[in-house]
Amino acid sequence: MGKTKKSKASIYDIAQAVGVSPAAVSYVINGKDKVSEKTKAKILSAMAEMGYVVNQTAVSLSRGKSSLVGVCFPLNSSSLVFSDNPFYSEFLANFEKEISKNGYDTIIGYLQTPQDFERWIVSRGLDGLVLFGLYSPEIFKIILAHKVPFILTDFYDPEFKASSIRIDDEKGGYLAGKHLIELGHKNIAFIGGPVEASKVDSKRLEGLNAALKEVGLSCALHLEAPTTFDGGYNAATVLKEHPEITAVFCGSDIVAIGLMRHAQELQVSIPDDLSVIGFDDLQACTYVYPALTTIRQNIPLKGQLAADNLLKAMKGEINPDPQTLTPTLVVRNSTSKPRF
Amino acid sequence: MGKTKKSKASIYDIAQAVGVSPAAVSYVINGKDKVSEKTKAKILSAMAEMGYVVNQTAVSLSRGKSSLVGVCFPLNSSSLVFSDNPFYSEFLANFEKEISKNGYDTIIGYLQTPQDFERWIVSRGLDGLVLFGLYSPEIFKIILAHKVPFILTDFYDPEFKASSIRIDDEKGGYLAGKHLIELGHKNIAFIGGPVEASKVDSKRLEGLNAALKEVGLSCALHLEAPTTFDGGYNAATVLKEHPEITAVFCGSDIVAIGLMRHAQELQVSIPDDLSVIGFDDLQACTYVYPALTTIRQNIPLKGQLAADNLLKAMKGEINPDPQTLTPTLVVRNSTSKPRF
DNA sequence: CTGAAAGCGCTAACAT
C-alpha cells in the first residue's frame, strides 16, 4: 500500500468531486476529446482546485512506458568519464534541455557488467537510450532483446538498424592536418585514445594521414593516451624528447589542454616551439592560454540532434543512414608557423 | 494495458513455474525470510533461468517510492547553469556515483515556475531532493507540503529543519585575503555573483573583509558579475581601468578563469600586473596558464556527502546543524607579490 | 511457512 493516507488527489477524487467517472478525468488529462466541453470545464477547475498532479509512476505502469531515457558514456577504466572530459557534460546539458521539453527525464548509466546494464534498462523500463562509443555485442544483444529504441553517437560499424549521429571525423582530421601543413609543419605528431572505447580517434588520424599524404608526408609520431587531461599531460614528456616535432594534433581538446599545460611547465613554448591543435571545441578552449586552435564539432547541436533523433526513434522513425555533422577549423592561438 | 504481449517475466510467471504464489516470490526478492530455504532456492533458480528483472515502476507504485532523487541547480537567468560552471558537473558526477550505489537514479530539474517544480517532484514521486542555492518561499512551501526529504547545499538562513552541507565560505574568503595580504597587496578587488542566486559570495566577501580589516585595509573595489566565464571575462575591462588594483579575489574559479583570459588579451600580465585568486578548485584550475591559485573546496567530497546526507534524510535522520567543510588555500601561479 | 487478495493511480477497451 501507499506510504501515508492520502497524500495527493487522484483522478478518483476529482471524479467524485465533479460527479463523473475516473475515465472522464483521464480523458481530459490526455486530451482525448471524448468529453463535452461543459464537463471538461468542470473537471479542469476541480483539478486546479484540488491541486491535482498526475502520478507518472501509475501512468508508466499502466502504459508500459516510463518517460525516462538513459544515456551511457563509454566506460573507460572505471573512471567517471563524465567528469573527466567536459565534452560529456556539455553534450548532456544540451541533450537534457531538449528532451525534457518533451516530457522525458534523463538518467545516466554507470554500468560495469552486462547484467547491470540489463537490470538498469529493464527495471526502469527506459523508453530510449543514447549510447556513446563502443559496446560489446553482449550489450547490444540485451538492448535488442528488450526492444529499447536507441541511437548511437560517435559510433561506426553500423550493423544495427539504428539512427546514429556523429561527425565527419576524417574530415576533421584532414582539416587539422591541412592547417598544420599550410603553416609549414613537416613533423607532425598525433595523440589519440585507445581504440577500445571509441573509434573516432582512428578516423581523425586517418584524416590527418590523408592530408599528410597529399604533400608526401606521413605522421611523425603516433602516441596513445587516455582521453583525459592527465593523458595529455603525460604525453608531453614524450614529445619533449622529440624536438624535431613542431606540431601535434590531439584527438580531443582535453588531451590537448593537458599537453599544453605540461609543455609549458617543461619550457616548451606554445605555439613557438610546438603548435597544438585539438578536437571538439570545448568551452575550455578559450579558458586556456594560448587559446586552443581546434576542430570544432558543434556540441550543443549534437546534443540537440541526439534528442531529436531519439524522440523519433521512440516513435519508430529510424534513419539508418548516419547523420554526419561537418566539423570546422577554428583557428586560435596555439598554432603558428614552425620556428625553423 | 501493457504495450505488447509478455515482454518480460513477472513474479507471476516465475511463481507459476515453481508452483508457488507470487507473494512467495516477492518475499525472496525482498529477503523477507518468510520462505523455506528449499523453495527459496527453487525460486531463485527459476528467476535466474527466466531472466527475471524487477519492474521498478510497479514497485514504485506499490510502495509509493520511486527510487529517484532530483537535483536542482540555481536557475540564474534561464541559462544552463549546469554547463556554465564546471562546478556543477563535477559535483553531480560524484553525487551520482555515490547515490547510485544505493539504488537511486538521479534526475535533474530544469524548472522555471513553482508550478513546474511541483509537477516535477510530485509526478515523479521523487524520494529526495538536493537543492543548490536559494529558492523562493513558495518553492519551499511546495516541498514541505509534499513532505519530500531534501538537503540544502550552499545554503544559509536555516529556517527549515533540514540537513545542509556547505563550506566555510567566510573562512575561505579570509584565507584568500590573508594570502594576498601576506604577498604584500594593498589594493584588492572582489568579484562576486548576484546575491539572488546564492549567498556564498557574500560570505566569501565577508571573509575577505575580515582579513583586510585586520591590517587596516578595506576592499578596493567590489564588482558584481554572473558566475560564468563571460562574467569574469567582462569584468576584466573594469579592472583594466583600475591600475592601482594589484590583486583580485573571485568568488568562483570560473569567473577567475574568464577574468584571466581577458586580462591577458588586454596585456595585463598575471601575476605580475595582477594577482588572481579564485574559489572552488575546479579541475580547470590546472588547465589554465598560469595555473590558478584558489581556495579549494573538495567538490568530490561535497558530492559524496550530499549523497550520504540525502540517504540519511530519506530515512528520517535529519541533522539540522549545517555540515560545514573547511576550505584550504591552494597556491599555484596566478598570485605573486605586487610589482610595486 | 505459504497463499489469496486488496490495493497503488491510471489507461483503454468495452459497454451503455
Next chain:
DNA sequence: ATGTTAGCGCTTTCAG
C-alpha cells in the same frame, strides 16, 4: 458523450 472495469507488476496485510 460518459461510465465500467480489467488490468499494469508488485507489496503486504490477513488467513490458513
